[in-house]
Amino acid sequence: MPDETGTPADTTIAQRRLIGLARELGPAFAERAPRYDREASFPFENYDDLRRSGLLGLCVPEAHGGLGADFATYCLVSAEIGRWCGSTALTFNMHACSTLWTGRLADDLDMTEAERAEHERHRSVHFRRIVSDGAIYAQPFSEGSAAAAGRAPFGTTAVKADGGWRITGKKIFASLSGAAHYYGVLCTEAKAEPSLRDTLYLAVPAGTPGLGIVGDWDPLGMRATVSRTLVFDDVFVPDGAQLMPRGIYFQAASRWPHMFLTLSPTYMGIARAAYDFTVSYLRGEVAGMPPIKRRMYPTKQLAVADMRIKLEQTEALFLRAIRDARVDPSRDERMRAYAAQFTIMENANELCRLAIRTCGGQSMLKDLPLERLYRDSRCGALMLPWTAELCLDRLGREILYKPGEVDD
Ligand SMILES: Cc1cc2nc3c(=O)[nH]c(=O)nc-3n(C[C@H](O)[C@H](O)[C@H](O)COP(=O)(O)OP(=O)(O)OC[C@H]3O[C@@H](n4cnc5c(N)ncnc54)[C@H](O)[C@@H]3O)c2cc1C
Numbered sequence: 001m002p003d004e005t006g007t008p009a010d011t012t013i014a015q016r017r018l019i020g021l022a023r024e025l026g027p028a029f030a031e032r033a034p035r036y037d038r039e040a041s042f043p044f045e046n047y048d049d050l051r052r053s054g055l056l057g058l059c060v061p062e063a064h065g066g067l068g069a070d071f072a073t074y075c076l077v078s079a080e081i082g083r084w085c086g087s088t089a090l091t092f093n094m095h096a097c098s099t100l101w102t103g104r105l106a107d108d109l110d111m112t113e114a115e116r117a118e119h120e121r122h123r124s125v126h127f128r129r130i131v132s133d134g135a136i137y138a139q140p141f142s143e144g145s146a147a148a149a150g151r152a153p154f155g156t157t158a159v160k161a162d163g164g165w166r167i168t169g170k171k172i173f174a175s176l177s178g179a180a181h182y183y184g185v186l187c188t189e190a191k192a193e194p195s196l197r198d199t200l201y202l203a204v205p206a207g208t209p210g211l212g213i214v215g216d217w218d219p220l221g222m223r224a225t226v227s228r229t230l231v232f233d234d235v236f237v238p239d240g241a242q243l244m245p246r247g248i249y250f251q252a253a254s255r256w257p258h259m260f261l262t263l264s265p266t267y268m269g270i271a272r273a274a275y276d277f278t279v280s281y282l283r284g285e286v287a288g289m290p291p292i293k294r295r296m297y298p299t300k301q302l303a304v305a306d307m308r309i310k311l312e313q314t315e316a317l318f319l320r321a322i323r324d325a326r327v328d329p330s331r332d333e334r335m336r337a338y339a340a341q342f343t344i345m346e347n348a349n350e351l352c353r354l355a356i357r358t359c360g361g362q363s364m365l366k367d368l369p370l371e372r373l374y375r376d377s378r379c380g381a382l383m384l385p386w387t388a389e390l391c392l393d394r395l396g397r398e399i400l401y402k403p404g405e406v407d408d
Helices: 013-039 044-053 071-084 086-107 113-133 248-255 257-261 264-282 298-324 331-359 370-378 388-400
Strands: 157-161 164-174 182-189 199-205 211-214 228-238
Touching: 013 044, 013 071, 013 086, 013 370, 044 086, 071 086, 071 264, 071 298, 086 113, 086 248, 086 257, 086 264, 086 370, 164 182, 164 199, 182 228, 199 228, 199 248, 248 257, 257 298, 257 331, 264 298, 264 331, 264 370, 298 331, 331 370, 331 388
Parallel strands: 157 182
Antiparallel strands: 157 164, 164 228, 182 199, 211 228
16 A cells, blocks of 8 residues: 555665655755746756756666666656656656666667677667766657557658768657757658668757757646657767667567556656645645635545545556566556556546545635646646557457457
């Protein structure tokens, strides 16, 4: 059972220490969140704090000077950050997963000796930039086509050039645009027949000639992610920019499906924050508010009981799914991951909805966090490749069809 702050009782000492680091930073994140949300500006101060605490290197292997967090530990720390500031947690996901995927996940994949040596050489440069220089990595994959859903090759292409690659294309919803030092771009190696198998994962340094950041950013929620559009106009990057060897991203996406579950901890944190706020509000304990108690009404008690049950159901599935995560999971584990993603994303919004209904009119004013949590929570179900809809699609199909099965 999670404790009063949502930390599961069976977390290891190492996990508790890392969750504790995030928890120490949390109150300052929460204090700054309304301003970043209002301005739709990037939480640079939060990233300075993350850098100082060492958390930018959370998933960088210890051998490379990082904190060496595994998949489950990453998810627990991310959920803790999400309790305090959704946009910081969501953008931190893009950064930390750039290192989790190239680190622990890549270690599980099949590579030739030469590929493994090349990967080690390249990733040590990326890891050093983060651990020594405090660099931030983004993950702009989405293009507004079927590519980010994993159903078509990326339209952004990379052409082999002398000593590197030349990239051309466009990425929409690039969280950390203008804040990241490197943009980890998924693109397709240009060939006569474009194929998902030829997906390349390349880190483009901010400021590289030909890289532009365009368009406005004035969204409903997750406003501090500053997810603008990136344009690549014949952008050159050297061979060392590869975050994975050629062809390995395709293997990762096929064999390590939980890599796409890493956005959900942000929303698990938001769900927990909405519940915590509701309890404090009904007890008359919200800082800066008159200490009026509303807990004596049976309808309020029923509502928080309902919220607690939804939260427990969601957290239970979250904890189960993050412990399932591994290379080549069973069919059952894969389906549970879809179910977990769907449940967390939808229930986070449902809990925020219940929180506003239960706390009432004053609770939706902008000087309190609930309305921001509500807006942020609505964005969870939209995140490709595992949107709520696509989780249902995949789940339904994979329940009824075993691999390779077709109808006559
Ligand atoms: C706050 C925020 C931050 C984001 N940050 C990033 C980021 O850093 N990097 C990044 O790469 N992306 C990011 N995204 C983008 C996100 O992952 C999606 O790619 C984006 O929301 C898709 O928008 P769209 O209108 O192009 O969706 P569409 O592709 O038009 O899809 C609309 C809906 O249709 C369904 N759908 C899509 N494709 C299929 C299909 N092939 N079959 C069946 N159904 C389908 C899905 O349920 C989807 O929700 C972010 C999004 C938000 C809201």
